[in-house]
Amino acid sequence: MTRASLFAQDKRTRARNATEKRFRAYGLTAIVLALLALLWLLISIFGNGLPAFKQTFLTFPVTLEESVLDKSGTRDPAVMAKATTITYGKVLTKALEAEATAKGIDLSALKKKGLANLISEESPATLRNMVLADPSLIGQTIRFTALAGGRVDGYYKGRVTLETAALDKNTSPEQLAVADKLKEAGVLTISLNSGFVTMPDASDKRPEAAGLGIAIIGSLYMMAVVLVLALPIGVAASVYLEEFAPKNRFTDLIEVNIANLAAVPSIVYGILGLAIFINMVGLPTSAPIVGGLVLTLMTLPRIIIPTRAALKAVPPSIRDAALGIGASRLQTVTHHVLPLAMPGILTGTIIGLAQALGETAPLLLIGMVAFVRDFPGAPPSGLFDPAAALPVQIYNWTTRGDPGFVERASGAIIVLLIFLIAMNAVAIYLRRKFERRW
Amino acid sequence: MSIGLLSLIILVLTLVGYVVGKSRAIASVAGDIRKLHSLPPFYGRITALLTAVPAFLLIIGWLLAEPLVLENRALALIDPAEIPQGQSADLVMSDVRRVAAGLDLLETRGEAIAPLIAAPDQLKQAMNAAGIVLQTEPTPSTLAATAALRSAKATSRLAMVVAAIALTLGGLAWGLSRIKPEFRARNATEGFAMWLLIGCSLIAVLTTVGIVASLLVESLHFFRLYPITEFLFSTQWAPKFGGGGTLGIVPLLWGTLYVSAIALLVAVPIGLLSAIYLAEYASRATRSWVKPAIEVLAGIPTIVYGLFALITVGPLLRDYFAQPLGLGNSSSSVLTAGLVMGIMVIPFVSSLSDDIINAVPQSLRDGSLGLGATPSETIRQVVLPAALPGIVGAVLLAASRAIGETMIVVMGAGAAARLSLNPFDAMTTVTVKIVSQLTGDTEFASPETLVAFALGLTLFVLTLCLNILALMIVRKYREQYE
Numbered sequence: 001m002t003r004a005s006l007f008a009q010d011k012r013t014r015a016r017n018a019t020e021k022r023f024r025a026y027g028l029t030a031i032v033l034a035l036l037a038l039l040w041l042l043i044s045i046f047g048n049g050l051p052a053f054k055q056t057f058l059t060f061p062v063t064l065e066e067s068v069l070d071k072s073g074t075r076d077p078a079v080m081a082k083a084t085t086i087t088y089g090k091v092l093t094k095a096l097e098a099e100a101t102a103k104g105i106d107l108s109a110l111k112k113k114g115l116a117n118l119i120s121e122e123s124p125a126t127l128r129n130m131v132l133a134d135p136s137l138i139g140q141t142i143r144f145t146a147l148a149g150g151r152v153d154g155y156y157k158g159r160v161t162l163e164t165a166a167l168d169k170n171t172s173p174e175q176l177a178v179a180d181k182l183k184e185a186g187v188l189t190i191s192l193n194s195g196f197v198t199m200p201d202a203s204d205k206r207p208e209a210a211g212l213g214i215a216i217i218g219s220l221y222m223m224a225v226v227l228v229l230a231l232p233i234g235v236a237a238s239v240y241l242e243e244f245a246p247k248n249r250f251t252d253l254i255e256v257n258i259a260n261l262a263a264v265p266s267i268v269y270g271i272l273g274l275a276i277f278i279n280m281v282g283l284p285t286s287a288p289i290v291g292g293l294v295l296t297l298m299t300l301p302r303i304i305i306p307t308r309a310a311l312k313a314v315p316p317s318i319r320d321a322a323l324g325i326g327a328s329r330l331q332t333v334t335h336h337v338l339p340l341a342m343p344g345i346l347t348g349t350i351i352g353l354a355q356a357l358g359e360t361a362p363l364l365l366i367g368m369v370a371f372v373r374d375f376p377g378a379p380p381s382g383l384f385d386p387a388a389a390l391p392v393q394i395y396n397w398t399t400r401g402d403p404g405f406v407e408r409a410s411g412a413i414i415v416l417l418i419f420l421i422a423m424n425a426v427a428i429y430l431r432r433k434f435e436r437r438w
Numbered sequence: 439m440s441i442g443l444l445s446l447i448i449l450v451l452t453l454v455g456y457v458v459g460k461s462r463a464i465a466s467v468a469g470d471i472r473k474l475h476s477l478p479p480f481y482g483r484i485t486a487l488l489t490a491v492p493a494f495l496l497i498i499g500w501l502l503a504e505p506l507v508l509e510n511r512a513l514a515l516i517d518p519a520e521i522p523q524g525q526s527a528d529l530v531m532s533d534v535r536r537v538a539a540g541l542d543l544l545e546t547r548g549e550a551i552a553p554l555i556a557a558p559d560q561l562k563q564a565m566n567a568a569g570i571v572l573q574t575e576p577t578p579s580t581l582a583a584t585a586a587l588r589s590a591k592a593t594s595r596l597a598m599v600v601a602a603i604a605l606t607l608g609g610l611a612w613g614l615s616r617i618k619p620e621f622r623a624r625n626a627t628e629g630f631a632m633w634l635l636i637g638c639s640l641i642a643v644l645t646t647v648g649i650v651a652s653l654l655v656e657s658l659h660f661f662r663l664y665p666i667t668e669f670l671f672s673t674q675w676a677p678k679f680g681g682g683g684t685l686g687i688v689p690l691l692w693g694t695l696y697v698s699a700i701a702l703l704v705a706v707p708i709g710l711l712s713a714i715y716l717a718e719y720a721s722r723a724t725r726s727w728v729k730p731a732i733e734v735l736a737g738i739p740t741i742v743y744g745l746f747a748l749i750t751v752g753p754l755l756r757d758y759f760a761q762p763l764g765l766g767n768s769s770s771s772v773l774t775a776g777l778v779m780g781i782m783v784i785p786f787v788s789s790l791s792d793d794i795i796n797a798v799p800q801s802l803r804d805g806s807l808g809l810g811a812t813p814s815e816t817i818r819q820v821v822l823p824a825a826l827p828g829i830v831g832a833v834l835l836a837a838s839r840a841i842g843e844t845m846i847v848v849m850g851a852g853a854a855a856r857l858s859l860n861p862f863d864a865m866t867t868v869t870v871k872i873v874s875q876l877t878g879d880t881e882f883a884s885p886e887t888l889v890a891f892a893l894g895l896t897l898f899v900l901t902l903c904l905n906i907l908a909l910m911i912v913r914k915y916r917e918q919y920e
Contacts, residue, residue, distance in 0.1 A: 016812055023814035027715025030708045034732050034788070037781045044750040045742060236638035244632065245639075258642045263835070263905040264898065265842025267869050268649060271894045274876065275652030282505045282535070297645050304642070330628045351737075358739025361844035361869070365876050380442060391741040398748055398849060406749055413742050424737065 045413050051157040052411025055193035055208065056148035058119060058182065060099035062092060063141040064131060075135040088124035088131075089116060092146060096187075100178070103185040109174040117170065118179060120147035122202060122209035147195075148188065150208045150404045152179045156190055159403060196411060200373050201388065201396075207404025210397070212412055214372050218288050218387030219357060219419075221379060225292025226299055226356050231349050233296075234303035235338075238345075241304075242311040243333050262301035269298045270362030278366060285367030286386040288376065294366060295356040302352040310344025311337060343434030350427040354420050360391040368392045390416050441497065444599055448606050452490040455610045459485030459617060467619050476624035484627045485613035491634070493606040500598045508594065509535075512587040516579050537584045538591075540565040555581060653898060656891035663885040669892060675855030675866075677875070677886045685889045687896060689855040693865035697776045697851055698840035700861065704780025705840075706833055709787025716788070717795040718817055729792070736785035740845040747778040747850030759862070766862040768852060773861040775851035779840055786836040794828030794915070795821060827915040834908035838901040844869040868893050 009017065068091060072079045093116045100107055100115075107115060123146035131137050147153075151171035154160035162173045182188040199211025237258075245251040273294035277283045283290050314337050322332040338345075363369075368389050376385035388396070390412065397409040460482030467473040474481075512534055541555075544564060555561065558581065617623075661669070664685060672686025712732065716725050752769035755777075760766045798821050806816040822829070852864025853874065875890040 016815070020812045020814045023817070024715070024719055027711045027719060030711035031715055031728055031732070033708050034712055034735070034781075034784050035728070037784070038731065038735055040750075041738070041742070041746050041781070044746055048749060233638045233641055236635045237642065240632075240635035240639045244635065254639050254643055257646050259909060260902060260905055261642055261645060263838060263901065264649065265838075265844070265869070265901055267842065267844045267872055268653075268894055268898050271872070271876075271891065272645070272649050272652055275656060275891075276648055280505065281502060297641075300642060300645070328624065328628055330631060354737070355739075358741065360739070360741045360744075361848075361873065364873050367877075369877060391739055394741050394745065395845065395849070398745060409745055410749070413745060416739065417742070420737065420739070 045410055045417075048407060049410030049412075049414045051159075052196055052407050052414075053193050054157070054190055055195065056153040056156050056188060056190050057145050058096065058148050058188050059143060059145045060096055060187055061141050062095040062127070062144040064091070064138050066139050069131060070135070070138050075138065077132045077135060080132060080135060080138075083128070085124040085128055088128045089119075089121075092119055092124055092127065092144070095144075096146075099187055100182065100185075103182075103187065105178060105181045105185065107178060110178060111172060111174070114172060114175045114178070117149050117175065118152055118182075120149050120206060120208045122206050123147050147208050148179070150206065150402060152176065152188075153208045154404055154407075155179065157407065159407065196408075197415060200375065201371060201393065203371075204400055204402065207400075207402045207408055210405065210408050212390065212393060212415060214375055215388040215390045215393035215412070216415070217376060218291070218368070219390045221288035221376070221383055221387065222292040222295055222389060223353055223357060224379070225289060225383065226296050226353060227349075229292070229296045230299045230303055230352070234300050234349070234352075235307055235345060237300070238304050238307035238311060239333055239338070242308045243337065244329070258301045258304055262305060265361075266298060266359055267361040267365070269294050270365030272297070273362060273366045284384055284386070286370045286372065286388075287384050288387050288389075289383040290366050291363050291368055291389060292383070294362050295359060298359065298362065299352045299356045302355060303349050306348025306351070307341070307345045310341040310348065313344065314340045340436070343430050343436075347427045347431045350423050350430070354423040354427075357419060357423070358391055358416060360395055363389050363392045364395070369396055371396075390419075441501075444497070444602060445494075447603065448490055448493050451606050451610055452486045455489040455613060456482035456486040459483075459613060462614060462617050463619075463623070466617060473619050475620055475622050476627075480623035480627050481617050481621070484623050484630065485610065485617070487627065487630050488609040488613035489606055490609075491630075492609055493602045496605055497598065497602050500594075500601075504591070504594055504598075508587055508590050511590060512583040515583040515586050534580055534583045534587060537561075537565070537580065538587050541584065541588060555585065649898065653891055653895040656888055657895045659883075660885055660888035660892045663888065669889070673857060675871070677889070683886065685885065687868070687893065689857050690866060690868045690871055690893065691896075692857050693772065693847075693851065693855070694841055694867040694869070696772050696861075696865065697779060697847060697867055698837055700773060700776025701779035701783055701840045702833065702837060704777060705783035705787050705836060708780075709784045709836075710791055710829065712784075713788040713791035713795060714817060714822075717792050718813060718821070729789075732788055733785050735781065736789070738782075740782065740843060743778050743782050744845040744849035747774050747846055751778055752850060755862070763862075765860055766864075768862070768864045770850055770852040770864045771862045772851060772865050775847045776861070778850055779843055779846050782843070782846065783836045783840055786839055787832055790832035790835065790912075791825070791829050794825045794832065794912075797828070798824045825915075827911050831908040831912035831915070834904050834911070838904035838908070841904070842869065842897060842901050844873060848873055868897050872897070 066073060068087065069083050070080050074080075096119065097107065097115055123144075126146075127144060149171075151160050151165070151168065152175070155165070155171075155176050160168070160171065160176070162176060165171045165173050165176055179188055195209070195211050197211065197216065198213045199209065200214045201211070202209035241251065241254065241258075245254075273290055277290045277293055278285055318336050318340065319332050322336045323329070327335065368387075369392055370386060370388075372386045372388050374385075376382040376387040394409045394412045394416070397405040397412065460478045463474055463478050463481035464471060471478055509531060513531055516531075516534075553560070558577075669685055669687055671688065672684055673688045674684040674686045675689045677683040677685060712728075716729055720728065748770075752771070752774040755771065755774055756767060756769045760768070760771065802820050802824060803816055806820040807813070811819070847867045848870050851867060851870060853866050853870060854864050855866050855871075856863055858865065872890045872893050875887055875893075878887070
């Protein structure tokens with residue numbers, strides 16, 4: 001019988017060591033897969049969404065003739081309102097034609113509406129509002145920057161190609177060729193799209209004009225409501241449960257309740273909001289106040305749980321010392337325990353708010369999907385005006401037909417993620433800066 | 439008087455209460471505060487609390503109860519003969535509400551409303567011009583109910599203002615009258631504050647009660663219109679716009695469970711294995727950046743995953759798997775939603791499992807390693823069995839997350855209710871149908887809309903059971919080693 005050397009592994013040991021290596025590799029693979037999934041997600045969103053921050057514009061001189069836009073000559077906005085956006089559209093098309101001819105661009109290949117289509121349907125309305133707000137513009141020649149039409153915009157972002165344009169009744173290869181020449185002539189420019197975060201939503205056929213203005217304001221209003229309600233209520237509830245509540249059936253019930261509420265699907269809160277706040281109390285649909293209330297109820301347990309952890313982390317010696325020199329129990333909490341727990345509480349609150357900001361499903365049920373074109377008023381009465389919300393606006397855009405909206409939706413996600421990253425960064429900063437180990 | 443103005447008045451009186459209460463306490467001892475039982479601010483605080491809190495509670499309670507009481511009264515005025523065939527009184531009431539809101543709007547615009555009420559056709563035109571669309575001309579009894587509702591509302595608001603101000607002043611007077619040197623103001627303030635704290639923690643209970651009540655009431659409503667056995671056992675989901683469709687939950691539950699199962703098939707191996715690696719093998723440095731990176735997945739809003747499913751994963755699966763294999767050509771499918779949801783659920787599995795694996799006492803590992811087991815043998819034969827109940831709890835929590843998830847399935851799974859095994863088929867889930875039935879155009883009182891509440895109830899019960907089970911398992915396990 002030959003004895004194996006201690007330095008050479010026998011078959012069984014080799015097998016066991018191989019298993020060990022394999023097992024490690026599985027773990028590593030799992031981590032790599034999870035991280036790759038995260039990377040894939042981010043690349044997909046940023047790749048699709050970044051173009052939304054660029055926009056194609058046409059800048060050219062427009063002569064605002066009195067004979068067309070203000071036939072009465074009174075300069076009275078009420079009378080001038082008779083000139084519709086169609087009239088203004090014709091004015092713009094004519095001006096663009098003149099500019100193109102002046103730059104020596106041949107327009108003969110264009111079809112009937114080929115030139116008008118270059119300009120977004122939104123621009124005549126913008127020009128009209130500009131003129132109605134300042135009638136003295138009539139008779140002048142101004143340099144006007146118009147949004148380019150959705151297809152032209154898509155062409156410069158790679159969404160529309162010459163092949164797809166040939167099949168598309170809203171554009172044509174000839175039109176895109178003219179657009180290219182306009183670009184060479186400096187009439188057509190691609191620049192930063194600030195309107196994306198300031199303008200209101202636009203109708204189905206004008207993805208190039210759709211913006212997040214109302215959605216951002218609506219989301220901010222809702223976050224304000226959540227902060228004002230959820231933070232004090234959450235802290236009060238946590239203080240009671242952690243510092244004062246006697247151990248009995250009743251407080252047990254509350255605790256189990258909070259644990260379960262944190263895990264209730266968010267859509268159920270939407271049903272609650274619809275049944276109680278809208279149908280029973282009669283608050284208006286699509287209003288930030290209802291969204292804020294629903295999100296408050298949803299966020300409360302998510303604030304209470306970290307707040308209680310923060311209170312628990314304050315060592316009992318602090319309480320004993322305060323009580324020992326004659327503070328009452330409430331004074332002990334308000335003067336000593338709460339200030340010491342504050343960083344933890346704020347961190348938890350910000351993370352809870354960030355979750356609420358990204359929540360979509362409950363808001364769908366309370367009617368935040370409605371198409372809103374008017375900015376809500378200033379709070380507090382503005383809280384009752386219809387508004388959109390960032391995540392719901394994203395969902396809304398994905399349900400529209402024009403592919404331009406997919407780009408907008410991805411761009412809106414980037415805006416949403418920037419807000420979330422900022423909030424989480426503040427939370428992490430607070431935690432790092434003020435965290436204390438006792 | 440608007441509620442904003444009323445609140446402002448109450449707040450001003452509260453401030454007055456604080457200042458006067460404090461100075462009165464000082465005056466009562468001629469400036470020698472050593473003779474007071476409590477520090478002077480406490481006298482101010484208790485007066486302020488007595489002034490503000492009861493009044494605000496009254497306003498909130500009033501606003502909550504007002505619509506219920508008033509609408510029941512208005513409903514009594516509606517002639518049952520005028521309720522159209524096949525519709526319920528709720529629908530007429532919503533007309534009444536809309537007309538009332540329209541009249542309020544017209545009145546604030548300064549239009550004369552008396553002639554409009556006399557002529558329903560003109561009223562309808564004026565309403566439409568104001569942006570409130572009425573389908574039919576309001577009937578006389580609707581108008582009577584509207585008028586009653588509006589006048590009762592005006593009276594009720596006036597009564598509320600009077601009552602709130604009376605309560606504020608009463609609270610102020612009572613608070614001030616109690617100020618004497620021997621009054622235990624600090625104890626009174628703290629007792630009051632304690633009740634406020636208890637009230638705040640009761641909101642959690644009230645939320646649960648609200649959820650259960652609203653789901654139950656509307657579900658009962660639904661089961662009165664639609665047989666419960668059909669709902670639970672019918673294998674067909676085919677709502678019709680005008681009513682009279684089949685509303686069986688089976689295909690929806692099947693879709694929900696199928697999507698969740700795929701999600702767990704993705705998330706459990708990845709989440710568990712990465713938790714094991716992070717807890718047992720990874721160096722401190724790796725752990726410190728990998729763990730937060732994986733947890734980022736949990737912080738990303740579900741709408742982002744939904745869009746990811748819609749524009750990236752769906753088309754990819756369709757073009758490279760479903761179509762070449764001849765299994766379907768829909769970009770929304772169970773597999774799309776399941777895969778993306780699996781990615782979302784990974785951190786739920788991995789974080790909890792990580793905590794639980796870390797909670798297994800080191801002595802168990804040392805014992806096993808000391809007997810000559812390799813680290814992987816230790817993990818599989820000692821650590822995992824010890825951590826198993828906790829891991830099961832984590833998986834159950836993840837499952838409850840997956841079942842209740844809405845946006846990913848709305849955007850990734852499709853809308854067709856179907857009982858099929860093909861993962862490339864578009865199917866639908868309970869949550870998708872809640873959204874589509876409640877955001878659709880069907881009238882509220884029809885079974886087509888009310889079914890959403892029954893679906894919500896099912897969802898709530900399902901996730902609640904999973905959560906309670908998971909919490910029980912996790913809690914029981916924790917006690918073992920502590």
